[in-house]
Amino acid sequence: MTAPAPSYRMLYNRLKKEIVSGIYKISDVLPSxxxxxxxxxxxxxxxxxxxxxxxxxxYIVKRKGKGSIVAANRRALGVLNYQxxxxxxxxxxxxxxxxxxxxxxxxxxxxxxxLSAVELKAGCVSFSRVRCLEKDPVMLxxxxxxxxxxxxxxxxxxxQNSFFDFLAQHYHIEITGMEQEIxxxxxxxxxxxxxxxxxxxxxxxxxxxxxxxxxxxxxxxxLHCNTNKYAMSNETNSR
Amino acid sequence: MTAPAPSYRMLYNRLKKEIVSGIYKISDVLPSxxxxxxxxxxxxxxxxxxxxxxxxxxYIVKRKGKGSIVAANRRALGVLNYQxxxxxxxxxxxxxxxxxxxxxxxxxxxxxxxLSAVELKAGCVSFSRVRCLEKDPVMLxxxxxxxxxxxxxxxxxxxQNSFFDFLAQHYHIEITGMEQEIxxxxxxxxxxxxxxxxxxxxxxxxxxxxxxxxxxxxxxxxLHCNTNKYAMSNETNSR
DNA sequence: TAGTGGTCTAGACCACACA
DNA sequence: GTGTGGTCTAGACCACTAT
Numbered sequence: 001m002t003a004p005a006p007s008y009r010m011l012y013n014r015l016k017k018e019i020v021s022g023i024y025k026i027s028d029v030l031p032s033x034x035x036x037x038x039x040x041x042x043x044x045x046x047x048x049x050x051x052x053x054x055x056x057x058x059y060i061v062k063r064k065g066k067g068s069i070v071a072a073n074r075r076a077l078g079v080l081n082y083q084x085x086x087x088x089x090x091x092x093x094x095x096x097x098x099x100x101x102x103x104x105x106x107x108x109x110x111x112x113x114x115l116s117a118v119e120l121k122a123g124c125v126s127f128s129r130v131r132c133l134e135k136d137p138v139m140l141x142x143x144x145x146x147x148x149x150x151x152x153x154x155x156x157x158x159x160q161n162s163f164f165d166f167l168a169q170h171y172h173i174e175i176t177g178m179e180q181e182i183x184x185x186x187x188x189x190x191x192x193x194x195x196x197x198x199x200x201x202x203x204x205x206x207x208x209x210x211x212x213x214x215x216x217x218x219x220x221x222x223l224h225c226n227t228n229k230y231a232m233s234n235e236t237n238s239r
Numbered sequence: 240m241t242a243p244a245p246s247y248r249m250l251y252n253r254l255k256k257e258i259v260s261g262i263y264k265i266s267d268v269l270p271s272x273x274x275x276x277x278x279x280x281x282x283x284x285x286x287x288x289x290x291x292x293x294x295x296x297x298y299i300v301k302r303k304g305k306g307s308i309v310a311a312n313r314r315a316l317g318v319l320n321y322q323x324x325x326x327x328x329x330x331x332x333x334x335x336x337x338x339x340x341x342x343x344x345x346x347x348x349x350x351x352x353x354l355s356a357v358e359l360k361a362g363c364v365s366f367s368r369v370r371c372l373e374k375d376p377v378m379l380x381x382x383x384x385x386x387x388x389x390x391x392x393x394x395x396x397x398x399q400n401s402f403f404d405f406l407a408q409h410y411h412i413e414i415t416g417m418e419q420e421i422x423x424x425x426x427x428x429x430x431x432x433x434x435x436x437x438x439x440x441x442x443x444x445x446x447x448x449x450x451x452x453x454x455x456x457x458x459x460x461x462l463h464c465n466t467n468k469y470a471m472s473n474e475t476n477s478r
Numbered sequence: 479t480a481g482t483g484g485t486c487t488a489g490a491c492c493a494c495a496c497a
Numbered sequence: 498g499t500g501t502g503g504t505c506t507a508g509a510c511c512a513c514t515a516t
Contacts, residue, residue, distance in 0.1 A: 006504060032482060043506045045284070048483085056295075064483045065514030180473060183466035184423040184441035202423035202441035207470075231420035231446075245485060271501060282487045287502085303502045304495035482514075492504075 008049035019059050030068040098159040100128035112207045122148040129159050130194050140194045144220040177211035191224040247288035258298050269307040337398040339367035351446045361387040368398050379433045383459040416450035430463040
């Protein structure tokens with residue numbers, strides 16, 4: 001059903017795992033491109049494709065003459081992550097609280113994305129979590145996905161664990177892209193409560209739509225972010 | 240002094256210019272990779288490097304079996320752009336107001352980035368502009384750069400025009416990367432006035448540091464964004 | 479001087495879109 | 498079937514970093 005992962009993707013996954021799990025630590029240097037070329041028995045441009053993806057997502061920075069240096073281990077795909085991860089990494093205090101366990105229901109009436117007829121008919125599985133950095137709640141995340149070809153999801157998934165890792169292990173679903181919209185809003189009483197803010201305090205509100213390797217499966221997230229203490233940051237490079 | 244641009248970069252610049260200037264319009268299909276390979280007399284992977292950069296910045300989307308399709312013409316490098324560009328593009332109502340013309344002075348005391356001794360000593364050139372979409376002010380942008388090897392900048396540069404284009408044409412300075420921090424804040428009276436908001440309304444505040452092809456030259460921007468009508472958006476893809 | 483990442487070539491086979 | 502972008506190979510020369 002799902003296509004076999006291309007080899008650059010497999011190398012990317014392996015390296016990402018080794019960074020996140022701490023086998024490579026911050027400021028460590030990854031094996032060089034030539035080294036990986038030899039060991040993995042793949043062409044250098046394929047190695048570079050994997051490293052470019054890791055760089056794009058902020059796991060490594062590449063320095064000419066030096067190598068690929070581990071930067072931080074992000075949780076989020078793509079663009080926005082929490083600044084201050086190095087501090088968080090020293091203290092290791094990153095935690096996740098479950099606010100609403102996965103439940104099956106209808107899509108919200110005010111759902112901020114347009115849904116296909118198939119998605120609408122399938123109904124919706126949703127769950128909410130609060131992410132904390134150094135015990136400060138910084139993000140309230142509600143995730144939505146269509147109730148479609150995901151047997152036993154609500155029973156098997158524990159929101160304390162990585163959602164994307166779970167999807168990969170149980171259903172061979174991989175995230176291949178994302179689009180998002182970012183706004184500043186006054187916090188609702190619900191969000192304010194979870195993030196320990198006063199109602200009306202400014203929040204960054206992010207709507208995300210993730211693409212996956214199942215071409216018609218999309219995953220949606222709504223994020224409320226308290227940026228008082230930790231800003232969101234990212235980096236892009238052209239060459 | 241400045242190195243000659245690599246050929247993928249030259250193709251990237253040419254295509255970007257042709258998209259921004261309207262030679263290619265939204266939903267037009269660019270010449271195929273094979274076509275560009277022939278015409279430009281460069282290898283396909285070099286063509287792909289240029290197109291990948293355009294895709295990363297949102298100028299095009301690539302579709303297997305179809306081609307590279309023009310998406311929108313962004314003003315900003317990299318990550319965040321204003322949603323609703325298609326609407327803006329139909330009406331063509333994108334305008335820039337000069338709030339503060341370029342002036343030489345000291346760096347602000349509360350400057351949000353750490354500066355090198357050289358930058359500090361050189362002093363600072365700054366200017367402010369308001370960007371409007373459909374006559375709605377959506378962004379107040381203040382740009383800062385060190386007063387260093389940029390002869391006659393304050394006399395020559397007109398803030399109505401593209402800053403990056405000006406840097407490229409007069410000094411051969413190209414933007415090669417960017418990092419940014421994003422926060423939600425309550426608007427100051429100054430920002431509220433320029434963006435036609437009430438003081439205290441939520442704003443997206445962005446601090447940006449741009450890298451250039453001059454290895455020790457950085458350009459800084461502080462953006463206040465009104466996201467009531469137009470959200471900021473972006474897209475990332477892994478494959 | 480040796481090793482690194484950056485750029486580039488000239489091919490190849492594949493899955494997908496479309497007529 | 499033809500053309501598209503996606504993946505991949507096996508080389509090459511360069512600029513930069515470190516010793």
